Amino acid sequence: MDLVIHQDKMNQIIDILKKNGLSITEGRVQILELFLQNEGALSHADIEKKTSAAFDRVTVYRTLQTFVEKGIVHQIPTTDNSILYGLCKDHCEAGHHHDEHVHFVCNNCNKTICLDDVTVPKVNLPKGFKPLQAAMVVKGFCDDCKFN
Amino acid sequence: MDLVIHQDKMNQIIDILKKNGLSITEGRVQILELFLQNEGALSHADIEKKTSAAFDRVTVYRTLQTFVEKGIVHQIPTTDNSILYGLCKDHCEAGHHHDEHVHFVCNNCNKTICLDDVTVPKVNLPKGFKPLQAAMVVKGFCDDCKFN
DNA sequence: TAAAACATGCAACATCATTGCAAATATATG
DNA sequence: CATATATTTGCAATGATGTTGCATGTTTTA
Numbered sequence: 001m002d003l004v005i006h007q008d009k010m011n012q013i014i015d016i017l018k019k020n021g022l023s024i025t026e027g028r029v030q031i032l033e034l035f036l037q038n039e040g041a042l043s044h045a046d047i048e049k050k051t052s053a054a055f056d057r058v059t060v061y062r063t064l065q066t067f068v069e070k071g072i073v074h075q076i077p078t079t080d081n082s083i084l085y086g087l088c089k090d091h092c093e094a095g096h097h098h099d100e101h102v103h104f105v106c107n108n109c110n111k112t113i114c115l116d117d118v119t120v121p122k123v124n125l126p127k128g129f130k131p132l133q134a135a136m137v138v139k140g141f142c143d144d145c146k147f148n
Numbered sequence: 149m150d151l152v153i154h155q156d157k158m159n160q161i162i163d164i165l166k167k168n169g170l171s172i173t174e175g176r177v178q179i180l181e182l183f184l185q186n187e188g189a190l191s192h193a194d195i196e197k198k199t200s201a202a203f204d205r206v207t208v209y210r211t212l213q214t215f216v217e218k219g220i221v222h223q224i225p226t227t228d229n230s231i232l233y234g235l236c237k238d239h240c241e242a243g244h245h246h247d248e249h250v251h252f253v254c255n256n257c258n259k260t261i262c263l264d265d266v267t268v269p270k271v272n273l274p275k276g277f278k279p280l281q282a283a284m285v286v287k288g289f290c291d292d293c294k295f296n
Numbered sequence: 297t298a299a300a301a302c303a304t305g306c307a308a309c310a311t312c313a314t315t316g317c318a319a320a321t322a323t324a325t326g
Numbered sequence: 327c328a329t330a331t332a333t334t335t336g337c338a339a340t341g342a343t344g345t346t347g348c349a350t351g352t353t354t355t356a
Contacts, residue, residue: 023322023333044312056336061313063334077225077285081312081344102271107280115277121269123250123284128291129263132255136271136284137225143276171353173303192343204305209344211303229313229343 009036020070027055031063032072041076041086041103041112076103076112077135086114103137108145157184168218175203179211180220188259189224189234189251224251224260225283234262251285256293 013032017024034042034050042050047060055063064085067073076084086103102118105111120136141147161180165172182190182198190198195208203211212233215221224232234251250266253259268284289295 025322025334027335057312058314058337059335075227077227077283079223079225079231079283081229081231083227083229102273104273104277115274118271118273120284121271123266123269123286125250125252125266125286126263126291128294129252129286130289130294131252131286132288134284134286135225135227136268136282138271138273138277138279138282140280141278143274146276146278171302173353175304205343206306206345207304214303 009033012036016072020072022066022070027059027063028066030054031060032067035073035085035087039111039113041084041114043082043084045082076114077137084112086112089114089116100134103135104142105137105139106142106145107139108141108147111142113142157181160184164220168220170214170218175207175211176214178202179208180215183221183233183235188261189232191230191232193230224262225285226260232260234260237262237264248282251283252290253285253287254290254293255287256289256295259290261290 010029013029013036014024016032017028022028030051031047034047044057044060044064047064048055048057051060064073068075068085071088073085074088076086078084084103100120102115102120104113104115106113120134123131123134125131158177161177161184162172164180165176170176178199179195182195192205192208192212195212196203196205199208212221216223216233219236221233222236224234226232248268250263250268252261252263254261268282271279271282273279
């Protein structure tokens with residue numbers, strides 16, 4: 001393995017992978033690095049582009065799946081037949097995500113941002129419904145694109 | 149056209165189509181009927197199954213697209229690479245949906261239900277973010293599956 | 297009822313996702 | 327530090343999903 005990643009960041013990445021019992025491979029390191037340096041969420045296609053297709057599509061799929069299972073990233077629902085993945089900032093554990101923050105999709109720059117400090121509010125469900133998790137996606141114009 | 153749909157329902161369906169300036173075709177009638185008799189949301193695949201593939205895949209795609217454009221159904225975000233469509237109960241207009249109700253996905257029966265009476269609460273966004281629409285998906289156990 | 301407008305089905309194609317398996321890489325062990 | 331074991335990767339094949347153009351069929355209009 002031979003990457004141009006700053007030592008600190010590299011240590012952080014290795015730390016995350018080890019903590020989750022994952023072996024350190026070039027693909028996992030590079031993909032995790034993408035998430036760490038990107039404020040927005042990433043799709044499978046984004047990752048392929050940003051890594052210049054250095055890895056097989058299949059590897060990317062499997063890496064994302066592994067990361068979701070381990071609680072390193074979480075999935076963000078979309079209405080366009082894609083899945084977005086966002087870094088779990090807090091304390092997600094394998095199989096148990098605590099990603100109850102609001103996601104923001106900008107209609108202009110099209111970025112999806114995790115608003116880690118905005119938690120999804122509780123809602124009152126009809127009798128008989130038992131909630132376990134909740135996701136919320138807000139669309140509009142982001143901080144950079146507020147020309148409107 | 150020759151269907152076994154009760155007269156009242158048929159009138160309702162024709163009414164919806166006419167109100168939206170759509171011609172009355174067998175495909176549109178049957179697909180709209182599915183939505184009216186189903187409490188849950190439907191995916192493209194669901195519709196193909198429930199109509200026993202009576203219509204070409206393309207027709208189903210185009211019908212759903214038309215319904216979304218006219219405000220007859222709305223799209224529901226998912227994390228599984230599919231799009232779900234739910235009937236717009238209220239007063240959606242072409243190009244302008246008012247589907248700000250909560251969607252519920254049951255972890256057991258896997259149905260997605262529009263909770264038309266539960267509106268998506270407003271949240272406070274960080275400075276600079278301008279919200280336009282909001283979607284919310286709650287997962288858990290539904291009224292029928294509350295064995296837990 | 298005929299003409300015009302519109303919707304459908306087919307075919308071809310493009311994209312996206314999954315699986316099995318052999319080769320390569322990382323980790324554990326002596 | 328070298329080797330054995332376990333894990334991960336890439337390739338190939340396949341399947342699922344979504345899109346487009348165009349000829350045909352159906353609905354609506356006049």
